[in-house]
Amino acid sequence: MLREAMTEAGLDPDSVEVREVDTDEAARRQEFVGSPTIRVDGADIQQPPDGEPTGLACRVYRHRDGRISPLPDPQDLSDALRAAVAS
Amino acid sequence: MGIDLGQRAPDFDLPAHDGERHVLADGDAPATVVYWTCNHCPYALAWHDRMLDVARDYADRGVRVLGINSNNAETHPGDSFEAMGERVESDGGWPHPYLHDESQEVASAWGAERTPDLYVLDSDLRLRYRGAPDADYEDPAEGAHWLRDALDAVLDGREPERAETEPVGCTIKWK
Numbered sequence: 725m726l727r728e729a730m731t732e733a734g735l736d737p738d739s740v741e742v743r744e745v746d747t748d749e750a751a752r753r754q755e756f757v758g759s760p761t762i763r764v765d766g767a768d769i770q771q772p773p774d775g776e777p778t779g780l781a782c783r784v785y786r787h788r789d790g791r792i793s794p795l796p797d798p799q800d801l802s803d804a805l806r807a808a809v810a811s
Numbered sequence: 812m813g814i815d816l817g818q819r820a821p822d823f824d825l826p827a828h829d830g831e832r833h834v835l836a837d838g839d840a841p842a843t844v845v846y847w848t849c850n851h852c853p854y855a856l857a858w859h860d861r862m863l864d865v866a867r868d869y870a871d872r873g874v875r876v877l878g879i880n881s882n883n884a885e886t887h888p889g890d891s892f893e894a895m896g897e898r899v900e901s902d903g904g905w906p907h908p909y910l911h912d913e914s915q916e917v918a919s920a921w922g923a924e925r926t927p928d929l930y931v932l933d934s935d936l937r938l939r940y941r942g943a944p945d946a947d948y949e950d951p952a953e954g955a956h957w958l959r960d961a962l963d964a965v966l967d968g969r970e971p972e973r974a975e976t977e978p979v980g981c982t983i984k985w986k
Contacts, residue, residue, distance in 0.1 A: 781887060784856060794948075
């Protein structure tokens, strides 16, 4: 999903850096609120709510049509990547 | 551990979000749905409304539905007993009890793995279906039809045509 979106945005899909967060301490250190978290130039593509606890959990995303999903809305991902390209 | 199809489910006695205790062996429901869920798992949340709809739709046929949260609240405070009650309250109530398995002994005895993870029991509390609510957490139109098919079969005294599916969701957060 991410690599396809990167290709569509004109980015090199091989430039993805995959990080495994496997301890609560690592989650705290990296302000990791769940998997998957996608950051573009360090910025989360969907900023988590204030006070969201860090930890080893699945991430909750809300799609534009209101549905809850373990994955971000493809359009949100696409918009974030295109904004990064534009900047 | 775990339970096989046709095997009687292990009994439990667990507190619900409202402080009441619920014993599996109590009552005389023609069918019982026991499912593992929690507050934070996106799969459980995605299927949540469908599960509540099943509880409402089958209530007049006497089906008993029990949701259980077994997650470790120390590492996942959003799944604490207090948070369970707050969630039900903020939802304006649920049509079924939301039970807390703090020791995780029930999840272990049943072999529950994920949220959600569903078990449909017949009137003798023997397992007739185990798995997911339906084929796609992303599609509300699926309507938990695997679960409904299993319930319809049990209520009609038949074996479900689809007795086992793969549970899909986050793993239970063990201590």
